[in-house]
Amino acid sequence: MAACSVEELLAKAEQEEAEKLKTISVQKELDLDFDVGNLLACDKNRIESRDFKEQKKEDFLRALARDNTQLLINEIWKLPTERVEEAIVAKLPEPATRLPREKPPPKPKPPTKWEQFAKLKGIQKKKKTNMVWDETAKEWRRRWGYKRANDDTKDWLIEVPQTSDPNEDQFAKRVQAKKERVAKNEFNRLKNIARAQKIKTPGVGLLPRPKQSKDELSRAVSVAKTSTASAGRFQDRLPKEKPPKNAGKRRKFEPLIGDFSSEKQKQLELLKVMDSKRPKLDITKAVNKQMREEDREEAASKKKGRKGGAAGRPKGKGGKGKGGRAGGGKAGGGGKRRGKPGKR
Amino acid sequence: MRPLTDEETKAMFEKLSKYIGENIKLLVDRPDGTYCFRLHHDRVYYMSEKILKLATNFSRDKLISVGTCFGKFTKTQKFRLHITALDFLAPYAKFKVWVKPGAEQSFLYGNHVLKSGLGRITENTMQYQGVVVYSMADVPLGFGVAAKTTQECRRVDPLSIVVFHQADVGEFIRNEDTLT
Numbered sequence: 020m021a022a023c024s025v026e027e028l029l030a031k032a033e034q035e036e037a038e039k040l041k042t043i044s045v046q047k048e049l050d051l052d053f054d055v056g057n058l059l060a061c062d063k064n065r066i067e068s069r070d071f072k073e074q075k076k077e078d079f080l081r082a083l084a085r086d087n088t089q090l091l092i093n094e095i096w097k098l099p100t101e102r103v104e105e106a107i108v109a110k111l112p113e114p115a116t117r118l119p120r121e122k123p124p125p126k127p128k129p130p131t132k133w134e135q136f137a138k139l140k141g142i143q144k145k146k147k148t149n150m151v152w153d154e155t156a157k158e159w160r161r162r163w164g165y166k167r168a169n170d171d172t173k174d175w176l177i178e179v180p181q182t183s184d185p186n187e188d189q190f191a192k193r194v195q196a197k198k199e200r201v202a203k204n205e206f207n208r209l210k211n212i213a214r215a216q217k218i219k220t221p222g223v224g225l226l227p228r229p230k231q232s233k234d235e236l237s238r239a240v241s242v243a244k245t246s247t248a249s250a251g252r253f254q255d256r257l258p259k260e261k262p263p264k265n266a267g268k269r270r271k272f273e274p275l276i277g278d279f280s281s282e283k284q285k286q287l288e289l290l291k292v293m294d295s296k297r298p299k300l301d302i303t304k305a306v307n308k309q310m311r312e313e314d315r316e317e318a319a320s321k322k323k324g325r326k327g328g329a330a331g332r333p334k335g336k337g338g339k340g341k342g343g344r345a346g347g348g349k350a351g352g353g354g355k356r357r358g359k360p361g362k363r
Numbered sequence: 364m365r366p367l368t369d370e371e372t373k374a375m376f377e378k379l380s381k382y383i384g385e386n387i388k389l390l391v392d393r394p395d396g397t398y399c400f401r402l403h404h405d406r407v408y409y410m411s412e413k414i415l416k417l418a419t420n421f422s423r424d425k426l427i428s429v430g431t432c433f434g435k436f437t438k439t440q441k442f443r444l445h446i447t448a449l450d451f452l453a454p455y456a457k458f459k460v461w462v463k464p465g466a467e468q469s470f471l472y473g474n475h476v477l478k479s480g481l482g483r484i485t486e487n488t489m490q491y492q493g494v495v496v497y498s499m500a501d502v503p504l505g506f507g508v509a510a511k512t513t514q515e516c517r518r519v520d521p522l523s524i525v526v527f528h529q530a531d532v533g534e535f536i537r538n539e540d541t542l543t
Binding site for chain 2: 270272273274275276277279280282283286287289290293294301304307310311
């Protein structure tokens, strides 16, 4: 009995082994194409449509997937393995299939201004070496960059040329020139980028935006005005436009304790000019005088009575007219009444 | 501190001439010493040259006031006359207005002068002429602008304004902080 059971057990164990192996081993007509680097398995076996229709579709597909996955895993197990933190890891080889692009390819950049010019003139790019022999330092140094050869800003002695101002700082001049060159280069680089991406750049003044701010617009107007041959001095102005407030120019004042007498003279002259400009005849004063005269005449005529008043009034008016105009003439100024004294 | 530019001097003189007419010459050209106008923090100060020379010893931010403040220039460069200039306007004033004792206090509180409070007014005052306001005891109270000519003042009803208030001595208490 025990032997029987042992045999049975052994038989059972063998059967189970066989089953396991069966499950591990898969039979396929054609071998699969493996790209283990990408964990890819391509199955080129034909699918019998009969089989597909016969069984339930889900089960068929699941079985197919299971088989193919098993084969892939068998391939992975064939690779060299290593142990990383209690897990067995297989080293995958390089992927064999090339994956397609995720994004569209970059468009070719438009040539920069220099490149256009070089193409036009047929200038070829000459390969230059990075290292140049520096005589003064007696070693090989970069052509450009940190600690470059022949750096003129690093000279410890600069001879002052004959033609220049002796008080000028030659070292500062060189540093300034370098800064200007760097800034110019940067500016041109940005212009190239803007041209390539077709971004609109403001020339001087406005950026193309839907709403401009008030001072941006006024600044653009003032810049446009000043960019003429005579720096905007003879530019016409709109009827209501105010003259510019001298933006950007540093104001100069008289010294605090200047010549007091000259200051006094200037002020007195200013007062004299102001006085001369003021009109000698005040229109309102003349009108007031007229009004007073009229009042007086009315009071007088009311006393006399109606008839006398009627006669007196036109006379009075004529007399007043003369008197007023003569008064105007005497005062020697006045706008309105100048032409008239000759008539009467 | 700096001297006034030409435009600033012109604006200031125009304002002053509204109140004292040609007598500005007497302020500019004084027999008893050289006096000058200087601008400090947008305010115009009138001082003798002695004081000016002493004032140069102070830094700009530490200096508060020099001499007499005549007024200040606003942000748009218009000149505004302050009450502190009254001492120099009062003796040279061309057109004066005397105010009755009852209306004095009203004026000192900042109100305009009504016809009912008007005591005397110089003859031939134009409309909108700068006037100096006095009490009946000839004490200068402030200055203003005539709202009506002398003629019209005689004819209008008692509750109409005859002098617009511009500055009064009560401001020394009311606007202590801003007068410097």
